[in-house]
Each structure stands twice: as C-alpha cells, then as structure tokens.
Amino acid sequence: MNKILQILNLKTYFFASDEKTNKEIVLKAVDDVSLDVYEDEILGIVGESGSGKTVTAQSIMQLIPEPSGKIMSGEILYKGEDVLKKKGEDLRKIRGKEIAYIFQETYTSLNPVITVEEQICEVITTHLDKSYEEAAKISVELLVSMGIKDAAERIKDYPHQFSGGMRQRIALAMALAANPSLLIADEPTTMLDVTIQKQILDLLVSFKKNKVLTSVIFITHNLGLVAKYCDRVAVMYAGKIQEVSPVAELIKTPLHPYTKGLLYASAFIKDKDNKVYIIPGNTPSLKELPQGCKFCNRCTETIDKCFKDEPELIEIKPNHFVRCHLYNNE
Amino acid sequence: MNKLFEIKDLSVKYSSTKKVFGSRQKYADAVEGVNFDFVKGEVLGIVGESGSGKSTVSRCLLSLIKHIDKSSIVSGSVTYNDGTKSLDLLKTKGKELKNVRKKIQGVFQDPDSSMNQRLTAGKIIEEPLLNLTDLNKQEREEKIKAVLQKCGLSEYDINKYPNEFSAGQKQRICIARALVVEPEILIADEPLSSLDISIQAQILNLFADLKEKYNLSIIFITHDLNIVKVFCDRIIVMQNGKIVEQGITSEVLANPKDEYTKTLFTSNITL
Numbered sequence: 001m002n003k004i005l006q007i008l009n010l011k012t013y014f015f016a017s018d019e020k021t022n023k024e025i026v027l028k029a030v031d032d033v034s035l036d037v038y039e040d041e042i043l044g045i046v047g048e049s050g051s052g053k054t055v056t057a058q059s060i061m062q063l064i065p066e067p068s069g070k071i072m073s074g075e076i077l078y079k080g081e082d083v084l085k086k087k088g089e090d091l092r093k094i095r096g097k098e099i100a101y102i103f104q105e106t107y108t109s110l111n112p113v114i115t116v117e118e119q120i121c122e123v124i125t126t127h128l129d130k131s132y133e134e135a136a137k138i139s140v141e142l143l144v145s146m147g148i149k150d151a152a153e154r155i156k157d158y159p160h161q162f163s164g165g166m167r168q169r170i171a172l173a174m175a176l177a178a179n180p181s182l183l184i185a186d187e188p189t190t191m192l193d194v195t196i197q198k199q200i201l202d203l204l205v206s207f208k209k210n211k212v213l214t215s216v217i218f219i220t221h222n223l224g225l226v227a228k229y230c231d232r233v234a235v236m237y238a239g240k241i242q243e244v245s246p247v248a249e250l251i252k253t254p255l256h257p258y259t260k261g262l263l264y265a266s267a268f269i270k271d272k273d274n275k276v277y278i279i280p281g282n283t284p285s286l287k288e289l290p291q292g293c294k295f296c297n298r299c300t301e302t303i304d305k306c307f308k309d310e311p312e313l314i315e316i317k318p319n320h321f322v323r324c325h326l327y328n329n330e
Numbered sequence: 331m332n333k334l335f336e337i338k339d340l341s342v343k344y345s346s347t348k349k350v351f352g353s354r355q356k357y358a359d360a361v362e363g364v365n366f367d368f369v370k371g372e373v374l375g376i377v378g379e380s381g382s383g384k385s386t387v388s389r390c391l392l393s394l395i396k397h398i399d400k401s402s403i404v405s406g407s408v409t410y411n412d413g414t415k416s417l418d419l420l421k422t423k424g425k426e427l428k429n430v431r432k433k434i435q436g437v438f439q440d441p442d443s444s445m446n447q448r449l450t451a452g453k454i455i456e457e458p459l460l461n462l463t464d465l466n467k468q469e470r471e472e473k474i475k476a477v478l479q480k481c482g483l484s485e486y487d488i489n490k491y492p493n494e495f496s497a498g499q500k501q502r503i504c505i506a507r508a509l510v511v512e513p514e515i516l517i518a519d520e521p522l523s524s525l526d527i528s529i530q531a532q533i534l535n536l537f538a539d540l541k542e543k544y545n546l547s548i549i550f551i552t553h554d555l556n557i558v559k560v561f562c563d564r565i566i567v568m569q570n571g572k573i574v575e576q577g578i579t580s581e582v583l584a585n586p587k588d589e590y591t592k593t594l595f596t597s598n599i600t601l
Binding site: 048049164193194195196197198221222223224225227228261262265266267268270274275276277278279282283 | 526527528532535559599
C-alpha cells in the first residue's frame with residue numbers, strides 16, 4: 001500500500017520558564033515520533049490528555065503557536081514532499097486543499113459573525129477556481145450530503161443558530177469543501193452526545209467509502225470508537241508512540257502494559273474485589289518524566305532495565321510495533 | 331423498603347426569553363410529569379442526552395432550581411423522607427431547608443467552576459460545615475482531615491489552592507466537600523465526564539468505596555452507559571424531559587423496551 005503521509009523523527013517542543021528558579025524548561029510534547037499513514041485507511045491516535053496526540057496533528061498543519069512552541073526537527077512527507085519546508089503561499093495550497101482539519105470545539109472553529117454560507121464558500125473560492133455563485137451551490141450540496149434539512153435556507157444562518165451536532169456537520173462540510181485527500185479529525189465527537197456521535201462518525205466513514213476522502217487520522221481517547229471505526233491505531237504516551245498495530249490485533253492482544261491498562265480502564269472491568277481496574281498513578285507532567293521508560297512509574301510489569309534505558313519501538317509481529325523491554329529479547 | 335425520595339408529577343418550565351416591558355413571557359418545558367422513587371442504599375442512574383432534563387431533575391432534588399433560574403415554574407412534588415417525617419422539598423424554606431441540605435449533597439461535572447479558585451482546599455471543604463453545622467474550629471479541622479483522607483488526599487493538601495491539583499484531585503476535593511457533613515444522599519451530576527479515562531475509573535472506585543464508608547444512597551447522572559452498567563442498581567432513561575423507561579439496570583440493558591432506549595444503547599460503543 002502507498003503511504004500518503006510519512007512522519008519521520010518529528011520533535012515538537014514547548015518552552016516554559018520554571019516559576020521558582022526562573023530557568024527555561026523544555027517540554028517535549030512530541031519526542032521523536034515516526035508514523036505512516038497509508039492510502040485508504042483510518043488511522044486512530046489514542047492516549048490520555050497531554051500525551052502529544054493533538055500536537056502531532058497540529059505539527060502536520062504547522063499550527064504550533066510560536067515562539068512558545070517549535071518544531072525542532074523531523075520531516076513530514078505528504079505524497080513525498082516535505083510539508084514542514086513549505087511556507088506562505090505554498091503552505092496555503094496544502095492546508096484545506098490537500099489536508100483538512102476538524103477540531104473538537106465547533107464553538108471556536110467556526111466564525112460566529114459570518115454566515116455558514118460565507119464560511120464554506122471561502123474555502124471553495126480560495127482553493128478551487130470557482131465564482132461565489134458556483135461555490136454557494138456546491139456548499140448547499142455539501143450540507144445536503146451532511147444530512148442537514150432545508151440546507152438551502154439554513155445556509156444563510158449563523159453558527160449559533162445550529163446545535164452542537166449540526167455545527168460539527170458544518171465543520172465537516174467545510175473541511176471537505178476543497179476535496180482534500182487527508183482529513184485530520186481531532187476529537188471531533190468528544191463534546192457530543194452518543195447518538196449524535198454515531199451519526200457523525202458513520203458519515204465520516206461513508207465519505208471514505210465513497211472515495212471522497214483517501215485517508216483519515218482520527219484522534220480520540222475513546223478506545224471503543226477506535227475499535228469500531230479505525231483500521232490501524234497508534235497509542236501515544238508522554239510524547240512518544242508506545243504501540244502501533246492493526247486495530248483487531250491491538251484489541252485482542254495488546255502488548256504494551258499501558259495499552260492493556262487503557263483497554264481495561266475504558267471497559268470498566270471489575271476485578272475480584274469488585275473494584276474497577278485502574279492504571280495506577282496520574283497522567284504525567286512533561287516536566288517530571290522518569291528516566292528510562294516513560295511509563296515505568298505507573299507500570300505493573302516492570303523489570304530492572306525499565307528504570308535505566310528507554311526501550312526502542314520494535315516490530316514484534318508484522319505491522320505490530322511496541323516500545324517495551326518485555327518484548328525485546330536480545 | 332425505605333423510600334428516600336418520592337417524586338410525583340414533577341414539571342419544570344424555564345423562561346426562554348427575557349421579558350421586555352409588556353411582552354409575553356415564553357417558557358420551555360425542561361421536565362414534564364416525571365414520577366419515580368428512590369430507595370435507601372441504592373445507586374440510581376439517570377441517563378439521556380443533553381437537553382433531556384436529567385440535570386434539571388437533579389437541581390430539583392438539591393433544591394437549587396430556584397437559585398439557578400428565579401423565573402422558572404416548578405410544579406408537582408419532591409417528597410423527601412428522612413425516616414421520621416416527610417417534607418416537600420419544593421416548598422421547604424429557611425432553617426428546615428438547611429437541615430435538609432445536611433442530608434442531601436451534590437457533586438457536579440466541572441470541578442473548576444464548582445469551587446472558588448481563591449480559597450484553599452481546606453477552606454472549600456470547611457464551608458458546608460460553617461453554614462450547616464455549629465462545630466467549633468478544632469472539630470471542623472478534624473472533620474476536614476478525616477474526609478480528605480477518605481477521599482484519597484492527604485491532610486497536607488489543606489493549604490493548597492485548586493490550581494495546584496490535577497483534574498482528578500479537584501474532583502476528589504468536590505466529593506470531600508459534599509461528604510464532610512455526612513449526608514445520606516449524594517447526587518452526582520456527570521462527575522466523570524470532564525476527566526481522562528484512567529482517572530474516571532479511579533473516581534468511580536472512590537464513589538463505590540465511599541458508598542460503603544458513609545452508607546450512602548447515590549443518584550448518578552451520566553450519559554455513559556458503560557458506567558451505568560458497572561455502578562448502578564437501577565436506571566432511568568430520559569428523553570425530552572420525560573422518563574421513557576426505568577427498571578433494574580441488568581434487565582433494561584438486556585431487554586430495552588422503548589424505541590429511544592434502543593437507539594441510545596446501539597449508539598453506545600463498547601469494546
């Protein structure tokens with residue numbers, strides 16, 4: 001299968017100053033991430049908050065706020081070209097046209113003071129050679145395909161006149177307006193009700209099936225959604241990828257202790273004392289990560305090596321990578 | 331069986347537009363004709379999507395409805411039975427209401443907005459003691475330390491401010507504040523939905539643990555059916571302000587009768 005996007009050794013750091021000593025501290029939000037996205041697949045990225053999944057996605061689109069954050073090194077090859085080298089006009093041709101992005105909060109990603117029509121048309125007239133009238137026609141068709149009733153009239157409304165689920169449909173319509181190949185969906189349904197969530201994700205999958213989209217990167221912390229909608233999944237923890245695998249295999253035989261913990265915790269499995277399984281400890285602060293394996297202080301299966309050396313991401317089975325000493329039998 | 335709550339024909343209308351001069355006030359039905367009982371010692375789950383009225387019901391039970399929207403119209407009755415006498419919470423006022431508040435406490439969705447960021451954890455937890463009891467300073471301090479420990483925090487956390495805690499710890503403070511007056515009913519309105527998955531499981535364990543320690547009866551409002559499955563004895567499904575189905579959790583989950591319950595269950599994605 002062809003790779004549509006290749007992330008190679010991406011490092012995105014944030015800089016903050018320590019309150020007490022006033023020294024600069026470096027927060028490695030994304031630390032040496034390499035990840036491929038193939039054509040015709042939905043890749044899930046999962047992890048707790050602060051694990052670096054959103055920063056990875058924002059790095060692809062160069063949305064990292066400078067100077068507090070910076071992409072330090074690495075390459076992101078989209079169809080063979082490095083998007084990180086692109087600036088200005090070249091970058092605009094990628095953003096929205098080739099790679100589109102939908103955000104978690106539609107309140108902040110739609111402009112509240114202009115109508116939905118203007119917002120969708122802006123995408124079309126910017127990227128495609130169309131007049132405003134033609135663009136308006138396409139916008140209505142898009143909204144109809146999103147399942148919005150009376151689209152021709154409602155398109156003149158402002159974002160606040162729509163419900164949360166409707167706004168996410170509008171955001172999806174905007175993202176698809178310029179026919180991008182890759183869609184990055186950053187927790188698109190976290191704020192929505194379960195019934196609406198299912199509608200939106202079914203819609204997303206239908207667009208991929210009908211070849212409107214080639215590939216989707218789906219960021220979430222809900223492993224249930226990953227199991228249902230994704231083809232492959234990458235598990236992130238503390239800025240690093242801990243496990244990458246086809247979904248069915250990951251759910252059946254998770255290898256990394258963190259993946260196991262996430263799976264048990266999100267299924268609310270009870271143990272013999274009638275307690276729900278938990279991952280011990282708290283989500284780590286990037287300021288105080290342990291030496292060695294980043295998960296060692298919360299892990300239940302540690303060996304001596306875990307506290308000294310950081311394990312490498314190695315391929316255990318075909319297409320199943322894991323970063324854990326337990327599987328490194330050298 | 332000892333009924334703690336008996337809710338009869340509860341209806342709530344919120345004023346939907348602001349009244350300007352002579353214009354007519356318009357109302358939106360948030361809850362329409364809700365009936366249910368709540369028995370001592372059980373965990374009752376209320377599920378439904380946003381806008382289904384589940385939070386409004388919880389506000390009525392906490393006697394907060396008139397504080398949130400003064401012009402709302404509430405009808406029906408919420409009878410609370412504390413073992414000796416019955417009270418209609420919708421009509422209870424003043425000193426009597428204070429006594430009821432000692433027995434019924436709440437935990438809310440967003441710990442950040444439900445506590446004063448300028449008070450220390452100790453002061454936050456002390457507040458219900460100051461308002462509802464007449465313990466002296468030393469007794470209050472002992473109570474606070476004891477409740478902190480039971481909620482998985484340490485007594486050294488007393489002097490810390492909310493911003494020094496993680497999200498899970500903040501929710502623990504809110505739970506400690508609710509439990510410091512030793513209520514018999516805890517009403518938890520989506521207490522897990524703003525937390526990370528691994529933290530959700532921790533707090534859920536805490537609820538189960540505290541239920542034993544304090545002999546609590548819990549009303550647990552959520553939209554996550556996975557939580558209901560493991561934690562609630564009985565379940566109420568709400569849609570558009572009405573109860574569409576209620577019953578023993580395992581029975582409702584295995585054999586949902588109402589059309590809406592079925593949609594809700596099929597939309598709920600599990601592993």
